[in-house]
Amino acid sequence: MEGLASSTEELKKNVEHHEKKMMMKKKKKKKKKERLGWIEWLRGWMYVIHEMLFQRIVASHLQNPMPLPPINDLTCIVTGSTSGIGREIARQLAESGAHVVMAVRNPKAALDLIQKWQNEWSGKGLPLNIEVMELDLLSLDSVVRFAEAYNARMGPLHVLINNAGIFSIGEPQNFSKDGYEEHLQVNHLAPALLSILLLPSLIRGSPSRIINVNSVMHYVGFVDTEDMNVVSPKRKFTSLVGYSSSKLAQVMFSSVLHKKLPAESGINVVCVSPGIVHTNVARDLSKIVQAGYRLIPYFIFSPQEGSRSTLFAATDPQVPEYCELLKADKWPVCAFLAQECRPTNPSEEAHNVETAYRMWEKTLEMTGLHSDVVEKLLEGDQITCRYGADSIEAN
């Protein structure tokens, strides 16, 4: 795919510039940052508006559906594959020959979908190799159960796609039974726990990839590691704050995870933006806004168009090379692919290495893992998680 290598040099320069800026800022004021600066915030919104208005033009070089290379030997887990972008990703991966595990909270809906896809596919090739496993990201116990059941197969995992997500627009602040704000848990904590617990299978499948379906909204996100649930009176919670912060938290966590996985592990972590996509993610919008949403199909991607950056990140042979380059370099962030499948720079805040490492520690603490969990799993040692009775072992 064009653009991947050529953008790297430019991105490196940008990152160096970001690093210098961050260093200067750090020197200037030791005071703890409590929110995004208004220039950063405005710039973030410019990115969001730009994506909304110009995504179709910027992605005009992409085919739809995106042609995939042969992937018969891949096993892929796709979370949240009963709706929207995830549903497209799962179907296209399966139709291209991959073994797909639909990790969903509603197994019945997934089984119905599989039946439908098998019927539509009949006569075009071998039956689709697709199955369902239950996973509710609002329960960290469910995440551990899922990972234990998958790891117990002792089979490989080549691609983990953390797609499931929520954006409960206009809803009051809700907390999971684990005690965490729901956007934070579904969009960041649970996928982070899943990625780590599945490392033994990803090691078996190496070279393998963890793909996080992120969002351009992370540009307007801000993370306070001392107030992950956004309950302090210093910050007013809105669903926008919950959503954008959870997506920024995911970029930060992914960057540290990517750094912690040595090149020899062959595991790469990539965040992607799908674009602005017409899916059920807008289910909580008012009826009027939903109607408007439907009236602007030119600007908004279909789920099939929105699936392209993730499918690209999951299957393009150049992506691991690009990730390795970032890993070897003094690069503070993981790969981030824009909706048009080109590498882009995550937000300035995502480059805040100090906060990213604090976020890493905080995430491990909140998900009941020890701070050396990755190192232990890489060495094949057993680890424990507060949310599961059994230990997880690399093998």
Ligand SMILES: NC(=O)c1ccc[n+]([C@@H]2O[C@H](COP(=O)([O-])OP(=O)(O)OC[C@H]3O[C@@H](n4cnc5c(N)ncnc54)[C@H](OP(=O)(O)O)[C@@H]3O)[C@@H](O)[C@H]2O)c1
């Ligand atoms: N649409 C956009 O414009 C846009 C833009 C940027 C990023 N994204 C990201 O893209 C990803 C996919 O979203 P989408 O637009 O395709 O939305 P969607 O149609 O609402 O799909 C979200 C999926 O996540 C699943 N899910 C929600 N809560 C879950 C839980 N507790 N446990 C397990 N699965 C759960 C849903 O399951 P059910 O089917 O059972 O409801 C659904 O399958 C999300 O991460 C979203 O943040 C979307």
